[in-house]
Amino acid sequence: MTTVAKFDIKYIQYIDKDGKPTTKKLPKLAKDIDALKTLYRSMNRVRVLDTKAYALQRTGKMGTYPAALGQEAIGVGFGSALNKEDVLVPYYRGQASMIEHGVKMEEVLLYWGGDERGSDYQNAREDFPIAVPIATQLLHAAGVAKAMQIRNEQRCVATEIGEGGTSEGDFYEAINVAGIWNLGVVFFINNNQWAISVPSEIQTACETYAQKAIAAGVECVQVDGNDIIAVRDVAEKAYEKARAGKGPTLVECISLRLCDHTTADDARRYRPDGELDEGWKEEPILRLRKYLESLKAWTEEDEKAMQEELAAEVQEAVDNYLNTPVDRPEAMFDYLYEELPTRTLEQREYAIQVAAKKGA
Amino acid sequence: MPAITLIEAVNMAMAHEMGVDQDVIALGEDVGTNGGVFRATDGLQKKFGKDRVIDTPLAESMIAGVSIGMAAQGIKPIAEIQFMGFIFPAVDQIICHMARMRHRTRGRITLPLVLRAPFGGGIHAPEHHSESTEAIFAHIPGLKVVIPSNPSRAYGLMLAAIRDPDPVIFLEPKRVYRIVKHEVEDNGEDYPIGCCFVDREGTDVTLISWGAMLHETNIAAEKLAAEGVSCEVIDVATVSPLDIDTILESVAKTGRAVIVQEAPKAGSLGSEIAAEIAEKGIFNLLAPIGRVSGYDTIMPYYRLEKQYMPTVDRILEEVRKTVEYS
Numbered sequence: 001m002t003t004v005a006k007f008d009i010k011y012i013q014y015i016d017k018d019g020k021p022t023t024k025k026l027p028k029l030a031k032d033i034d035a036l037k038t039l040y041r042s043m044n045r046v047r048v049l050d051t052k053a054y055a056l057q058r059t060g061k062m063g064t065y066p067a068a069l070g071q072e073a074i075g076v077g078f079g080s081a082l083n084k085e086d087v088l089v090p091y092y093r094g095q096a097s098m099i100e101h102g103v104k105m106e107e108v109l110l111y112w113g114g115d116e117r118g119s120d121y122q123n124a125r126e127d128f129p130i131a132v133p134i135a136t137q138l139l140h141a142a143g144v145a146k147a148m149q150i151r152n153e154q155r156c157v158a159t160e161i162g163e164g165g166t167s168e169g170d171f172y173e174a175i176n177v178a179g180i181w182n183l184g185v186v187f188f189i190n191n192n193q194w195a196i197s198v199p200s201e202i203q204t205a206c207e208t209y210a211q212k213a214i215a216a217g218v219e220c221v222q223v224d225g226n227d228i229i230a231v232r233d234v235a236e237k238a239y240e241k242a243r244a245g246k247g248p249t250l251v252e253c254i255s256l257r258l259c260d261h262t263t264a265d266d267a268r269r270y271r272p273d274g275e276l277d278e279g280w281k282e283e284p285i286l287r288l289r290k291y292l293e294s295l296k297a298w299t300e301e302d303e304k305a306m307q308e309e310l311a312a313e314v315q316e317a318v319d320n321y322l323n324t325p326v327d328r329p330e331a332m333f334d335y336l337y338e339e340l341p342t343r344t345l346e347q348r349e350y351a352i353q354v355a356a357k358k359g360a
Numbered sequence: 361m362p363a364i365t366l367i368e369a370v371n372m373a374m375a376h377e378m379g380v381d382q383d384v385i386a387l388g389e390d391v392g393t394n395g396g397v398f399r400a401t402d403g404l405q406k407k408f409g410k411d412r413v414i415d416t417p418l419a420e421s422m423i424a425g426v427s428i429g430m431a432a433q434g435i436k437p438i439a440e441i442q443f444m445g446f447i448f449p450a451v452d453q454i455i456c457h458m459a460r461m462r463h464r465t466r467g468r469i470t471l472p473l474v475l476r477a478p479f480g481g482g483i484h485a486p487e488h489h490s491e492s493t494e495a496i497f498a499h500i501p502g503l504k505v506v507i508p509s510n511p512s513r514a515y516g517l518m519l520a521a522i523r524d525p526d527p528v529i530f531l532e533p534k535r536v537y538r539i540v541k542h543e544v545e546d547n548g549e550d551y552p553i554g555c556c557f558v559d560r561e562g563t564d565v566t567l568i569s570w571g572a573m574l575h576e577t578n579i580a581a582e583k584l585a586a587e588g589v590s591c592e593v594i595d596v597a598t599v600s601p602l603d604i605d606t607i608l609e610s611v612a613k614t615g616r617a618v619i620v621q622e623a624p625k626a627g628s629l630g631s632e633i634a635a636e637i638a639e640k641g642i643f644n645l646l647a648p649i650g651r652v653s654g655y656d657t658i659m660p661y662y663r664l665e666k667q668y669m670p671t672v673d674r675i676l677e678e679v680r681k682t683v684e685y686s
Binding site for chain 1: 430469
């Protein structure tokens, strides 16, 4: 018997939970105080937004919402590393990366507030709307990357999926075709340990989610998803490779979902005692703050000022969302096709009449 | 001008549009080197290269999903699902994304793509190769579903499907891929999507059909003419969005309607057409609406296939019954 192929999975972490470097070979970003402060602010912005969104849902002003609590480093890390002309294909818990790539917070709120106009991103025209059906977005990302390849463009595509989503057929079909066609797409797995109530031991027999890419011939790596320096650095390198026509990368980011799956979930039904206490010690925002403090780059006053600014920023988005009137009833007809068929046009007229009567 | 078959017309339309529009590409299983298992894409890869005629791995959801991604960037993919029976892994992508992208982005992202699939029975094929499930897709708002019945319409409608700014499911009745030949000029002229075609004008009864069944329906109409029954034959051609006006106008003229379809009867396109006639044209009717269809059974494996498929005799019987009613 001979061995015909061998594989290994690398794990990347630069800053541990106490904000201390775990290696002397830190990337440039680890010394770029301004960049780190921007990332710190971005992570906090998502957390403030998520907290506000929860409050809106609890007070009946918004529908179901999936927070990204404890997972902010992933979306902010890979979203901020994208160039404007790159394309983001997000999943339903993708608000962090979406905001980093230009989607407005009020658009995120409008979407979860039940209004399709929230997906008409004014500053991210090519980005996909979030995909609710699990894993389907990875194929769209591969298709966008294929279009870029056909046109010989030096752009790339980023897409995200939860670890539970990697059990879907579309996940395997997407990484398979990305490998074969050498597509400029980067797949990020947010391994937050839970697919609603299902933990990894029910989801996979693999030691890592990263290794699934090996079967597709796609380069893969596992990173500490609570270490934004690691996530951002890995993302930058993967994008450079993708834009240069050197193919796809799969990045497994390990985190912990510190919140419920969505506002409609109650994680107390399945989460083991003590998990949250331990999780809060690892979380990404506190970690970066500790690191910044160790560099004498962050003070309590800085924190206070930033929190006040973010609260105002998010409140403005909330106000804009709440002040957006409900769309015209005929809007449900107006974007079905470029030209509405005659039969449906009749239904449109009828719907307008019915709505007018209700309003009277 | 040589006469060509329906499948040659599909090929000619794709080649024409790929020749004039660089954004048009073809993809699917075996579409490249092999030219497709039915030869629909024969010669296209040689002519347009491997970058534009793409052999994909064997994964239907991938074919649909990747086409969505490409179309979002303005590429115009013509994707082949090898048989309609294999379309089901792709249905999540078709229904949840392809049909909805324009709507859910308020027109920001549109998908100019065509998803082709051969369908229908009568060629002694393996299991899962013979069903007629067009109603599943016709039920989904945001999709267009087109079924050509002859070579001329296959050419014109395929051109229209490729040029359409919205996703088109293009179902090819494979039983009649090579049954008749038409002289079709490769002139780039498309036919309208969303319109019925009148195959034959008549005054006593309107026969409404689509796809391969037009073949039997037209034979029946010819026989009935010899008996003194004047049939108007309508090729629905676009099963969604349905051009019900042409059908209603014809039924208003003849006072009788018989719908002929290969698909099972319950919850079918025929049900929808019958309901529309009843809703909007019932006082024009001289007789109950007649329906000739496949049975509400699993499409039988090929030894019993002929027992399932509507025949000329079954159409004749139903039309005579309708005409004799009053």
